[in-house]
Amino acid sequence: MDLAHVCFFIWILAILTFYQHPINVNARYHYHKKQQKTKGSPFIDEAPAPAPALVPSTPADPPSIPSDPYPTDPGDTLDCIFDVTAYGAVGDGSSDDTVAFREAWKAACSVESATILVPSDKSFTITSTIFSGPCKPGLVLQVNGVLMPPKGPDCWPKADSRKQWLVFYRLDDMKLTGNGTIEGNGHKWWELPCKPHKGPKGSSLPGPCESPAMIRFFMSSNIVVSGLRIQNSPQFHMKFDGCEGVLIEELSISTPKLSPNTDGIHIENTKSVGIYNSMISNGDDCISIGPGCSNVDINGVTCGPSHGISIGSLGVHNSQACVSNITVRNAVIRESDNGVRIKTWQGGTGSVSGISFENIQMENVRNCIIVDQYYCLSKECLNQTSAVYVTDIRYKNIKGTYDVRNPPIHFACSDTVACTNITMAEVELLPQEGELVDDPFCWNAYGIEETLTIPPIGCLQEGMPQAITETSQYSC
Numbered sequence: 001m002d003l004a005h006v007c008f009f010i011w012i013l014a015i016l017t018f019y020q021h022p023i024n025v026n027a028r029y030h031y032h033k034k035q036q037k038t039k040g041s042p043f044i045d046e047a048p049a050p051a052p053a054l055v056p057s058t059p060a061d062p063p064s065i066p067s068d069p070y071p072t073d074p075g076d077t078l079d080c081i082f083d084v085t086a087y088g089a090v091g092d093g094s095s096d097d098t099v100a101f102r103e104a105w106k107a108a109c110s111v112e113s114a115t116i117l118v119p120s121d122k123s124f125t126i127t128s129t130i131f132s133g134p135c136k137p138g139l140v141l142q143v144n145g146v147l148m149p150p151k152g153p154d155c156w157p158k159a160d161s162r163k164q165w166l167v168f169y170r171l172d173d174m175k176l177t178g179n180g181t182i183e184g185n186g187h188k189w190w191e192l193p194c195k196p197h198k199g200p201k202g203s204s205l206p207g208p209c210e211s212p213a214m215i216r217f218f219m220s221s222n223i224v225v226s227g228l229r230i231q232n233s234p235q236f237h238m239k240f241d242g243c244e245g246v247l248i249e250e251l252s253i254s255t256p257k258l259s260p261n262t263d264g265i266h267i268e269n270t271k272s273v274g275i276y277n278s279m280i281s282n283g284d285d286c287i288s289i290g291p292g293c294s295n296v297d298i299n300g301v302t303c304g305p306s307h308g309i310s311i312g313s314l315g316v317h318n319s320q321a322c323v324s325n326i327t328v329r330n331a332v333i334r335e336s337d338n339g340v341r342i343k344t345w346q347g348g349t350g351s352v353s354g355i356s357f358e359n360i361q362m363e364n365v366r367n368c369i370i371v372d373q374y375y376c377l378s379k380e381c382l383n384q385t386s387a388v389y390v391t392d393i394r395y396k397n398i399k400g401t402y403d404v405r406n407p408p409i410h411f412a413c414s415d416t417v418a419c420t421n422i423t424m425a426e427v428e429l430l431p432q433e434g435e436l437v438d439d440p441f442c443w444n445a446y447g448i449e450e451t452l453t454i455p456p457i458g459c460l461q462e463g464m465p466q467a468i469t470e471t472s473q474y475s476c
Contacts, residue, residue: 080111082111084118086104095125097124109136114136114139118142126149128157128164128167133170133220134172141174146180147183148182149212151185154188166214168216168220177225177226181231182231183232184233187232212234213233213234214230215239220242221245224246225251230254231254236262237253240268240270244272246272247273248265249276250277257282257283263282268292273297274298275287280306281306285306286307288312290323294322298327298329299329299331300330301328302332304335307337308333308336309328310341311342311352314350315344320348321344322351323351326356329358329360330360335364336365337367338370339398340369342390350474351388352388352389352393353391354392355393358398362399362402362408365402365408366402366403368400368408368429371390371411373387387414387416394423398427398428402431404432407438407439409441411441414444415444418446420465427451440456441459446465
């Protein structure tokens with residue numbers, strides 16, 4: 001056999017060997033959860049999936065089991081599911097399942113990309129609990145069933161805090177999701193004889209004392225809340241305090257119109273927030289934005305009945321409040337006491353700036369557009385010279401109908417610290433029924449009309465005030 005034939009047979013043998021042992025280029029990304037628990041695992045250094053960007057998502061049902069960040073075998077995925085029933089939760093609506101939830105949380109917290117599963121077709125009752133971190137990244141609390149607190153103040157354990165129910169503390173890259181319901185059992189709390197609130201036909205009804213906020217995220221980052229029905233909170237439905245990087249989408253929040261202090265979503269000292277494609281009806285602010293908030297984007301939200309979307313209240317007890325870069329767009333507000341509102345107490349300092357309200361439909365709303373720098377909950381508030389500085393506020397394409405009991409536009413700015421750089425464009429508000437009783441109101445408010453406003457707002461002053469108060473105390 002000559003040299004050419006030898007080379008030919010060697011070439012054939014090499015090809016056959018290659019096809020019997022193909023190289024799997026994807027094998028380097030194969031991720032085994034069992035190996036993850038072993039110290040020194042070669043997969044620990046794999047980067048987790050990036051946090052979702054704060055942009056509106058396309059409507060989609062969340063998967064019943066979130067996907068892992070890397071391809072996995074079906075058997076591996078099961079190691080990341082922590083079903084609360086496996087830890088002793090009964091889910092009959094009356095048994096106390098608190099211990100089981102705490103144990104499931106403890107186990108899942110130490111595993112990357114773990115899912116705590118609250119299964120469907122069951123109702124779980126747990127008492128006030130703080131779910132603390134730090135945890136491994138990618139933790140998911142998947143609520144597919146019903147999760148609720150004890151039914152009313154008489155059933156609330158005396159040792160538990162009455163200020164909050166579910167608290168998520170010091171977490172990063174965590175998601176609260178599912179297609180289930182978080183039920184607040186708030187009815188008996190609303191009847192406590194403390195703070196009065198409005199009842200039918202102008203009557204006064206008792207209100208909450210130390211009623212618990214339903215869900216609170218505190219000092220956390222890269223948080224996602226999506227897909228859930230949240231209802232009947234004793235007080236605020238959701239609070240975010242000291243957080244950064246929050247995405248809220250496709251929620252349904254509902255509580256009766258006359259339920260007191262039941263804000264839908266409240267944020268304070270929180271930055272980089274997106275609230276998208278959600279429906280909120282309640283007895284207080286649909287969304288409230290407190291001091292220390294910036295870079296908040298609200299898009300595709302339907303409110304009502306409610307008290308509208310509010311920035312504030314700010315500056316209480318002569319405090320400093322800084323709020324900036326807030327955008328509210330493509331919203332519907334119906335059957336509400338207010339539309340888009342900025343409310344501050346006299347005596348505060350700081351500023352509200354860079355606010356945009358755009359493409360908002362009003363349906364039978366009182367006080368469609370309102371700035372109130374004389375906010376007070378009693379008749380005992382005294383006039384003060386200091387105030388939160390309100391500037392750079394833009395209202396564009398705000399249309400619909402208003403309740404004629406109040407003028408649709410109301411700018412009540414501080415005597416000493418004028419509101420400046422207010423811009424009105426394509427604002428068209430008509431009476432729901434009847435005729436306008438009072439014209440739009442302005443006090444110490446400066447700005448421009450880019451287009452003719454309906455009703456006409458002749459009280460808005462052009463330019464800037466002649467004497468501008470020293471603004472150093474209002475800088476943030």
